[in-house]
Amino acid sequence: MDALIALMNHPYLTMKLGTNTDSKRNIDAVYPISLFFAFGIYLVFERYQKRHNSAVPFEWKFPDPAEPTWDESIILEQPHLESHLSNPDLLPHMPIPGRRYLTSFDPSTGRHLGTYIADNEEEIERKIARAGKAQQTWKNTTFQQRRRVMRSLLKWLVDNQEVCARVACRDTGKTLIDAALGEILTTCSKLEWIIKHGEDALRPETRRSNFMMFYKKSQVIYEPLGVVSAIVSWNYPLHNAWSPIVAGLFAGNSVVLKCSEHVIWSTSWFVSAISNCLRACGHDPEIVQVVCCYPEQAEALTASPDIKHITFIGSETVGRKVAMAATKHLTPVTLELGGKDPSIILPNTDLKKWAPLLLRGVYQNMGQNCIGIERIIVHSEQYDDLFEIFEQVVDKMRVGSVMAPAQAGYLATVEGGSMISGDRFRGLERLIKDANEGGAIVVGGEEYKHVYHEHGYYFKPTVVGLVNDSMDIAHQELFAPVALIMPYETIKEAVEIANGTRYGLGASVFGPDQEDCIKVAKQLECGMVSVNDFGVFYINQDLPFGGTKASGYGRFGGPEGLRSLTNPKAIIYDRWPSFIQTSIPKVLDYPLRSLHWSWQFSSGLVRFLYGDNWRASIRGLITVIGASGKQ
Known part of the structure; x- marks a missing residue:
């Protein structure tokens, strides 16, 4: 409609139609004629835009394990990467001599999903080279062409959201609701923002000048970097793969994605959907490559001279290794590492009103979230009430697999899924036990042996009360379904507790007065804060996402995230070169x-x-x- 109004008021069109006379009668006659012509041009323009920007349909075969009734697989008693490769049923028919393999399995049931050859250094280098070659053409595409790819992906994801959610559930053990919120909703939000606002963030930008340079014009253009990489964690295989890929592609780059060994089955399927979309839109699918390797081979990616940017999502330990390897060629890195996110509950807060958000913040994805709530800091007068709320809910929470065949007496509706593996169970139990011996009150706090899924990895939803800052559990990232409730006496003390860890990723503040909440939020040492809410700073994809301190540096999401995947080039030139130059x-x-x-x-x-x-x-x-x- 804005375009239509602009056409109606276009001086050239008005002059041409109204030059014969200045009488009011003819002026009145000009307006409907101009409206007719403007409307016709508008319709042509809209039809052109729709034809060239509409989503392109494409198909991608649904994998059999995405069906809940699927049970045609071996159940692994203790599934873990290479541990079952001695079983001939899990190896390829003709394994390649000298190559290593990875097993993929459903952690909620132990069912084997597939065995994959691990990339070695030579294969990683070849994939980087293929991505680089394809990027030479992709970098010259228009924003309109890139938007069409994004719009096609968004439509496909919305139309196939249930299958995508089930694929994520199968490979991680999460519930459908956790997948809907953390995989589908967030990815749709990312795509929508890129479609609507990505070009605004990357188009050439005119900058201000000063008096001495009044005769100059200054611009910043955002050029593609080339081949960028993303090394992502396993907790959200759809979103963690698609998010850096769509951002990298829209910025004009090709992308090499290294997925976690835990989720190679789902990640391969999700990224292949993007490849099919690119092919359907007339582009080379080689601009996106997937790498899955053992840690010993990862430096072929992180230290490659052909990689121009690295986005890393994962643990602090691995993140430091990535950053060190990247210094070899001064490759810029965005690090999103661990967190120990606090939630401060101000005095006189309506606990029943905000309890659902607090519970979701702790137990979403069984606590396996970088921005999950790990510490709830509540005034001592409300501590007992809050602990009771959590205790009652934790006692009723059902854990299990939403992807298991129906069995007698088993309730398919579950609030919590499995953990990705049992590797950290003993460490979690030790931290909780130490806290208990130090005076903390514990409900849960141990591995759960599921009656129907004896080979799955489950941990009891847990609440630990009366936690204080001297306990190890208050400082170590748990990444588990464990709520720590920490009482305080003054607001100053609450802020000190919140800032008292080495992490600084996300946070939240709840209270009856929003202005008081905002004052506290501004005192927190972190990258993002939600006021009377949880984690919504990630649903708004116009905001930068990232942290401070040991939680990393750099940002993805928003204009800052897109621009970090480009080379901002400053260009200055003469406004009136025929009249004045330096x-x-x-x-x-x-x-x-x-x-x-x-x-x-x-x-x-x-x-x-x-x-x-x-x-x-x-x-x-x-x-x-x-x-x-x-x-």
């Missing part, structure tokens, strides 16, 4: 005739331009004029 005054030209007068000219120029009052500026101008005549 020249060197003779008093400053080589060879210098007099150091004294050269200095007088330059110092006078500074006073003229930057003097603190008009008298100083005039004196500076007089000095400049005087020095200019001393040749």
